[in-house]
Structures are given as structure tokens and as C-alpha cells.
Amino acid sequence: MTCQTRGSTMLGRVVSYFIYYRVALGRESAARESVQRLQAGLYRSTGVRGRLMTKRGEPNLWMEVYEAVRDAGEFERALELALSDSAFDSLLADGSRRRVECFET
Secondary structure, three states: OOOOOOOOOOOOOOEEEEEEEEEOOOOHHHHHHHHHHHHHHHHHHHOOOEEEEEEOOEEEEEEEEEEEEOOHHHHHHHHHHHHHOOOHHHHEOOOOOOEEEEEEO
16 A cells, blocks of 8 residues: 655655545444554554544544655555554455555645
8 A cells, every 4th residue: 555656755755644444334443443553553663653533424434644754665664564464454344445645745
């Protein structure tokens, strides 16, 4: 799960990741625990703190936010590794998948 880019990120730029998906009904507690473990592991390995939000009026639409990522390659490798070690996809609603949007500053 990486951001689609045209060329490389400009030197000195930082990237913020916005990752959203729908959690299966009845799986919210397990999903929240899984995201907490994922974010704690990412913080330990990359120093990037994540936040978890839910959409107002749609409590099963979740978004993870990772801001001011200075080494996008390292972060994306750590995220892929963390997800490969989990069964997170089993917590998603039918037809849902993790979608990634990236913004640079």
C-alpha cells in the first residue's frame, strides 16, 4: 500500500498519509485494538505517531492519519510489514479495502 507518485518526492518535503476504510459491523472493538497495535508498532519503528478517526454520522468509516512523515519509503515499508503480520483485512466490511491518499508539504 503506497502512494501513487509521478517521480519522487522533492527533497525537504514531508508526506502526510490518510488511510480510510469501512469496518465490518460487530468488528469495531477488534479493529480498534488492531489499529492501536499497528500504530504503536509504527511509532516504535519509524517515530511517526498515528491518529484514528471515524466519520461523523458513519461510525464504521474510519481514517488513520500519519502526518509529517519525513522518510516515505521507510514508513511505507514499515506499514506494509505491519499489515502483512496482521489479519486486518478480515475486519473490513465486505467490498471495503484500505485506501491511501498522500499529501505533501
